Amino acid sequence: MVKILDTTLRDGEQTPGVSLNPHEKLEIAIKLDDLGVDIIEAGSAITSKGEREGIKAITSQGLKAEICSFTRAMTVDIDYALECNVDGVHLVVPVSDIHIKHKLRKTREETLKCALDAVEYAKDHGLIVELSGEDATRSDIDFLIELFKKGVEVGADRVCVCDTVGVLTPERSYDLFKRICGEISVPVSVHCHNDFGMATANTLSAIRGGAQECHLTINGIGERAGNASLEEVVMALHILYNIKTNIKTEKLYEVSRVVSRLMKIPVPPNKAIVGDNAFAHEAGIHVDGLIKNNQTYEPIPPEMVGNRRRIILGKHSGKAALKYKLDLMGVSLSKEEFEKVYERIKNLGDLGKYISDVDLKTIINEVRGESPERKIQLDELTVVSGNKITPVASIRLKFSGDRKEEQLIETSFGVGPVDAAINAIRKALSSVADITLEEYHVRSIGSGTDAFVEVTVKLRRGHEVVEVKSQQEDIIRASVDAVMEGINLLI
Known part of the structure; x- marks a missing residue:
């Protein structure tokens, strides 16, 4: 049985342009727990007040998974993690000479002492400690093993080898983990990045070499080219290697789409396992x-x-x-x-x-020669926007349900008038259908301030996706018309 540490909420959230609020972090954490993830890295408590609020919201839920926070080998990081009531810390220590010399500006001896002091401090405060070697695959292997052995002596519960810039190959991964697992008495984890497109293969090879835990993200999101993909690694383990995990595989697609929606990162159609073209x-x-x-x-x-x-x-x-x-x-x-x-x-x-x-x-x-019934019609739309005014839209829709016709009235804010109008539509329809806007594009047709604009939207309802275009002189009306047409097609 291989354990899964999901780092979607930490390494995944470090994807450029992604920032989750506490409510969104909690929603994903609950889904991950329901999926069967063993350990959830809920974030890095030192990052910000909002980050701590998100971690606290997760730890207050009584989830089955172990909840941990990323920390550096610094007591201030550990103190913030303790404030969030986490079960443990993912304590990360740079171990390559590149990082030690140029980032930390320390010696190996100083780095080792800081790491051991931090492990002891965390253990003294009742935390589970997973000690990670950052950039471990470009480090001196003897120094890495020394760090791990001494870390275990002072209480580390697990150790982790991080392929921080994705330079492992499957062959090297197997050999590296076979040696480390043979010398370390606690479970060894693998954390791979996808810079050369081999994160999944390297993770699987590490497990073949003896790793008992792997760090993964939903949809393989993460910094630069991303992390090892949870759905790929888990299914390869289950199907190709007959190695089990606690993951409820039938929930993978659902969780993938929740993460995609909240992080606003579309899942590529050809993505293995969870892409729309996978089957x-x-x-x-x-x-x-x-x-x-x-x-x-x-x-x-x-x-x-x-x-x-x-x-x-x-x-x-x-x-x-x-x-x-x-x-x-x-x-x-x-x-x-x-x-x-x-x-x-x-x-x-x-x-x-x-x-x-x-x-x-x-x-x-x-x-x-049939005209499909339009179940939803726009009766009224009012948008207010201006200098020092938060854009707000009020909308009234007529919905023809199975038994009766009803009015759907909602008001919503947005970063701009178009965003406010679409938010109002989605809010009004929340009780009717769960429809998400996946893509939105605008282009000008002609020149001048009175030029037509063409709005293209891609909407999703479950597995169904529809793409609709609308041309109008008014960008707000073009956007609303496209969204309304798409919603009617889906419903």
Whole structure:
């Protein structure tokens, strides 16, 4: 059994442009705990007052996971961690000569003493201590082992080898951890970065070499090229190496999307395990194989990780794929309608477009001459913005539910008038559908202050994604129209 330390809320939050408030940190922590993560690195208590509030919110929840804070080998860091009521600290000490000489401006002896003093201080205050060697994979291995051995002597519960700039290779990783694990009496952890795209492979090799714990992030987010991806490492361990963890794999997709939404970092479509294309198929020969046996082109069932199979229609699709797709959707077409829909799909495919489920429903409606009911209509929109005025939008929507028609009225603020208007729409619809805005783009059509603008939005509801464009002279109206159209398509 391999333990998982999730550092999404610390190393992951250090992704450029990402900053979580305490409520968002708590929401992610609860999801991680429900996922089955053994240890949650909730942040770095020394960072700020807001960071400490977030960590305290997490430690007050009584989660099953061990909660720790990142600290340097300094008593002030440990004191702030204690203030947050964490179970332990991830105590990180630079160990490479590059870091010791140029960052710390100390000697090895001084660095070693600071590390041991910090470990003793943390243990004296009742904390679990995981002692990490920063930039360990560029350090003198003998010095690293000396630090670990002496750290264990003064109470360190675990030690961790950090591949801080991602320079390990799978071969070196296996050899390094085999030696360290053979000489250290406590569990050894691995912490890999993805600078050369090998974080997952290096983590797996470290576990083969004897590591009993690995540091991972959801979606592989993190500084620079990111950290080892939790979903990739866990599924490779489970499926390829028959090594178990406590992770509930069927929740991986859900947690991935929560982190993506709160950190505002889209998951690449081709991301392993949790990407929207991870179980997507378009080529006719692939779809034909899937119809006969899903295992022909899928290494695992998508449901195992909470994802789903997607049959993509485009220029590579055959009629069998369209028929299979229609059967899955429970749609019956006449022979003439089928041929018209297929022709439309091929024509759009030649233009470089793939056909989503929402697109296919739209094509079917057009072929049949049907106009889908707009369940949500905009009745009124008022936006106030100006100098020294926080932009605020009030909106009134008419929602045609299954049994009755109701008015949805909401007001919301934003960083600008467009943001306020879209926030108001989302707030009004929160009780109707959980729809998230994944992308928003604006471009000018023409020149001058009265030029048209084209707004493109990408919206998601569960696994369904739709992209809509709207052109108007008014950027607020264009944005609202695009969002409303997308919401109606999804609903």
